[in-house]
Amino acid sequence: WSSSNHPSSATRANDILAELEDRYEATGDQSLRPNIYAYGAVLNAYARSNQSDKATSALKLLRRMDKLWKSGQNLTARPNIIHINTVLNACATTIHNRGGRGNTLEEAMGIVRILYKEVTSAQSTVQPDDFTYGTVLKACANLLPTRGEDADFIASVFRRCCKDGQVSFQVCFLLKQAAPMELYRELLPAGAFDPTTQHFNIEKMPRSWRRHVVERKN
Secondary structure, three states, X not given: OOOOOOOOHHHHHHHHHHHHHHHHHHHOOHHHOOOHHHHHHHHHXXXXXXXXXXXXXXXXXXXXXXXXXXXXXXXXXXXOHHHHHHHHHHHHOOOOOOOOOOOOHHHHHHHHHHHHHHHOOOOOOOOOOHHHHHHHHHHHHHHOOOOOOOHHHHHHHHHHHHXXXXXXXXXXXXXXXXXXXXXXXXXXOHHHEEOOOOEEOHHHOOHHHHOOOOOOOO
């Protein structure tokens, strides 16, 4: 169900996971204990779905994972940055529901802000990566009512990304989608931006901005 395109796939995947959790709690059978891959599959199902409440549903599951590992009920349920990034993506791909049900774009953006604040805090047990920053910028592009509405937040996300050495091609591309052109040009080094074509060159970004980017295989 986690890779299905069925409209109820995420809900069904979550139901199966909940059943596993109940059976594990009742029997103590280690073979039934959900691991990080099982939780990740359900979070991914939410991110891929068109479910109207996927942002809050994904966040609820993330909080459940956190509670399970902190309580000692399931130490393998400890959330990592991939799980957090997947919840951010579920928020960033939330679609406005005209029927009045599910999450509003404002609610989805609110969750993005909460998770971003948590993951960049001094108390965070995980480190944000380029996908984290890129997905937050993607959320700004998709969820804010007008392009660049919260310019201060957009700028702060990119500057923190630079400080952490996580500026990738995708981060720059998504910054361009989220920020007004004036801000975009202000944030990028002059040598890395061509005003004629309005294209950026990632190789001309300061090396310190890119030092921790992990190249991913396609």
